[in-house]
Amino acid sequence: MSRTVLVTGGGTGIGRAVAEYFAAQGDTVVITGRRSGPLKEVAAQSANVRAVTCDHTDPDALGRLLAELPEHIDVLINNAGGNTDLDAESGSExxxxxxARAFRANLEANLISAALTTKALESRLSAGGSVVQIGSIAADQASGSYGAAKAGLANWNLNVAAELGPRGITANVVSPGYIADTEFFRDRLSDERRSALVEATATGRAGVPSDIVGAVAFLASSAARHITGQVLNVNGGARSTR
Known part of the structure; x- marks a missing residue:
């Protein structure tokens, strides 16, 4: 049976891979993000994907998004975010x-965006549906405001699970380790740092977006209807590299 899936940050990396997976299953997929170019590129490749530009940190933008969405959403994947420190200019005061600005930027991008989106869609989430938050291994490491935001996401998700559980809606976090082939590091990852991240895994390789797709697909499936309020680590058994 076809479902309606919303993937925030669906234009690149993990979000794109997740959107393409659900579209290939025959689901109707809406992808969102702040950059229209990547969104349109993904939507052009599948009749099952529709792109809507939206800044999920902006309540007004979310209000406008609601007008573009179907009445019912079966699966919500809060993927939008990223380490905003990597966008800051070096040598800033x-x-x-x-x-304060830098700390709040990470909270807005990674925690508040997910909270606002879930609240905005609360009444539209279908009974028996799923909410999946994309967290990070940074939540369990000394990773500054980005790690704090992702740790907060995992904690806040417990509230989501409790509030939506009576309607048969599950809410879980998929927490990736280092995932190659994404824009996360903005092409600033040194060979030495990449080697350290790979060596910290038990599997001896970097993760790829399809690793995360598999975890998200499972948590949104009928096989996971009694799994909620959990964090699923997808990091190859990585240890801290700090």
Missing amino acids: ADLMSY
Whole structure:
């Protein structure tokens, strides 16, 4: 039976891979993000994918998004986010005001965006559906405001699971380790750092987007209807590299 799936941040990397998977299953997929170019590129490749530009940190933008969405959403994947520190200019002033802006940017991108999106869609989520948050191994490491935001996401997800559980809706977190072939590091990952991240795994390889797709697909499937409020680590058994 075809489902309706919303993937935030669906234009690149993990989000794109997830969207392409559900579309290939015959589901109707809506992808969102702030950049229209990548979204349109994905949508052009499948009749099952529709692109809508949206900044999920903006309540007004989410209000406009609702007008573009179907009445019922079966699967919500909160994937939009990323480490906003990687977008900051090097050598920026380390004063308290700058620190506050940088810290809030990661909270907005990774925690508040998911919270606002889930709240906005709460009444449209279908009974027996699924919410999947994309977390990070950074939540369990010393990773600054990005790690704090992802740790907060995992904690907040417990509330989502409790609130939506009576309607048969599950809410879980998929927590990736290092995933290659994404824009996460903005092409700034040194060979030495990449080698360290791979060597920290038990599997001896970097993750790829399809690894995350498999976990998301499972949590959104009929096989996972009694799994909720959980964090599924998909990191190849990685240890801390710090």
